[in-house]
Amino acid sequence: MIPTVTAPSSLTMASIHDFAASIGACQQGGESAMTLDLTSVAAPDLSLLQLVESARAQARAGGGSVRLAAPASGPLAALLNRAGFTGALSPDDLEFWFHGDLPQ
16 A cells, blocks of 8 residues: 655645655655645645655655645645746656646
């Protein structure tokens, strides 16, 4: 069974530590794959994007994978757009963040 790490509604620089620790524990626990549930995130900032991209890179380096439980939407999709992610998505990034379908 692939473990799921569920994010709280507010993930900002001030509150991301516990979520980061949960991801780290999962990755260091020998899991080759994990799912991140970001569906309840209502107030993200760039620290969330940095953490997720770091987790993806670490998983790839170790032969594992990270996926999202649901495509990015609402505040998370808006943050990805504001941060410039949606303007230059690779096919892998499009699949990861939006499950293949960029929101309109």
